[in-house]
Amino acid sequence: xxxxxxxxxxxxxxxxxxxxxxxxxxxxxxxxxxxxxxxxxxxxxxxxxxxxxxxxxxxxxxxxxxxxxxxxxxxxxxxxxxxxxxxxxxxxxxxxxxxxxxxxxxxxxxxxxxxxxxxxxxxxxxxxxxxxxxxxxxxxxxxxxxxxxxxxxxxxxxxxxxxxxxxxxxxxxxxxxxxxxxxxxxxxxxxxxxxxxxxxxxxxxxxxxxxxxxxxxxxxxxxxxxxxxxxxxxxxxxxxxxxxxxxxxxxxxxxxxxxxxxxxxxxxxxxxxxxxxxxxxxxxxxxxxxxxxxxxxxxxxxxxxxxxxxxxxxxxxxxxxxxxxxxxxxxxxx
Amino acid sequence: xxxxxxxxxxxxxxxxxxxxxxxxxxxxxxxxxxxxxxxxxxxxxxxxxxxxxxxxxxxxxxxxxxxxxxxxxxxxxxxxxxxxxxxxxxxxxxxxxxxxxxxxxx
Numbered sequence: 178x179x180x181x182x183x184x185x186x187x188x189x190x191x192x193x194x195x196x197x198x199x200x201x202x203x204x205x206x207x208x209x210x211x212x213x214x215x216x217x218x219x220x221x222x223x224x225x226x227x228x229x230x231x232x233x234x235x236x237x238x239x240x241x242x243x244x245x246x247x248x249x250x251x252x253x254x255x256x257x258x259x260x261x262x263x264x265x266x267x268x269x270x271x272x273x274x275x276x277x278x279x280x281x282x283x284x285x286x287x288x289x290x291x292x293x294x295x296x297x298x299x300x301x302x303x304x305x306x307x308x309x310x311x312x313x314x315x316x317x318x319x320x321x322x323x324x325x326x327x328x329x330x331x332x333x334x335x336x337x338x339x340x341x342x343x344x345x346x347x348x349x350x351x352x353x354x355x356x357x358x359x360x361x362x363x364x365x366x367x368x369x370x371x372x373x374x375x376x377x378x379x380x381x382x383x384x385x386x387x388x389x390x391x392x393x394x395x396x397x398x399x400x401x402x403x404x405x406x407x408x409x410x411x412x413x414x415x416x417x418x419x420x421x422x423x424x425x426x427x428x429x430x431x432x433x434x435x436x437x438x439x440x441x442x443x444x445x446x447x448x449x450x451x452x453x454x455x456x457x458x459x460x461x462x463x464x465x466x467x468x469x470x471x472x473x474x475x476x477x478x479x480x481x482x483x484x485x486x487x488x489x490x491x492x493x494x495x496x497x498x499x500x501x502x503x504x505x506x507x508x509x510x511x
Numbered sequence: 512x513x514x515x516x517x518x519x520x521x522x523x524x525x526x527x528x529x530x531x532x533x534x535x536x537x538x539x540x541x542x543x544x545x546x547x548x549x550x551x552x553x554x555x556x557x558x559x560x561x562x563x564x565x566x567x568x569x570x571x572x573x574x575x576x577x578x579x580x581x582x583x584x585x586x587x588x589x590x591x592x593x594x595x596x597x598x599x600x601x602x603x604x605x606x607x608x609x610x611x612x613x614x615x616x617x
Contacts, residue, residue, distance in 0.1 A: 218551065218552070223552060226557075336585060423585055423587040424559070426549075427549065
């Protein structure tokens, strides 16, 4: 069990800045994010894009902003659980919460701050009948431990960088790797694409182009995958594993089940302190909504500062909050 | 104003109009009409959550650009008439088009 003052769900720019604002009030934070890295959509979707509306930066690259926010939060020693989705929030008798993730990590916190942006990034799934029946029983949407696939027959579907990279990697580990792609060419990194064609020429992987997934079959566990080929012919491939790699898309996910008031995929908050309808749960950044809401990073920063002053009373119920400017004694005095 | 038709994920069709002189994209108009599209990246052709299919009127809109295809071809579903709504400017060439929403509904 991890013990912390504040558990921040979402390690995007607003979650990271919340660590800083919490630190100024001597509150410590643990952050959880479904993505394997910090930075939220800035790092996942547009790391190299310039942003022009961060005060004080005429122009800043998204990833640089994330790196700077991390640097700014560092004096307050945030801790992280990455690559895990928060599934449950359980209120304790004393008002605090125990958070449980998809990998059964438990975090005990006095206050929950949802800075989840658009929700969790989850894998896009192909529309196939019975797909859910085989999830975890042969169908997986990410490669966590390549050893799982040792000496197995693996079918990878997709044409992007991750499909190419894993086809190359698993060709050395698995009994057989088949890469299925709907086109004749790949739009991923040219080097990786050339390597995949090389491996196919050497007979080290099977490449099936101009083909689409049509079905998944098995009895309790996946044993074959059906494709539709170039001339609409049906191709049946023996498979222990199918790894569809069609990118990630944000979903609200379990947040919808936590008893919060939700309007159009956003959490309704009180603009006095960005609290939700549930005591000790706050929502800041793109995930919240209120009259006049603007989905801007700078608005999320503002919300983080305001909400921390409200959360203070739950972490230090016997203390009076004293407001200090960072210019007085520097950050390390906090 | 130009007129076009939108078919939602359930197959219901509705006619809409949009101003062609405000530099808006089709994604922005669909959001304004409160269709359930995410448009996560806000119009940078980086997330493919505003995926639409042009059922009628494709010729006037031209082909998908390379940056669009980079996104579209990675989706589980991709059609010959797939486009990203954020990359389609509202203009006369959209008059009479029929747009089917394909972006993931939440």
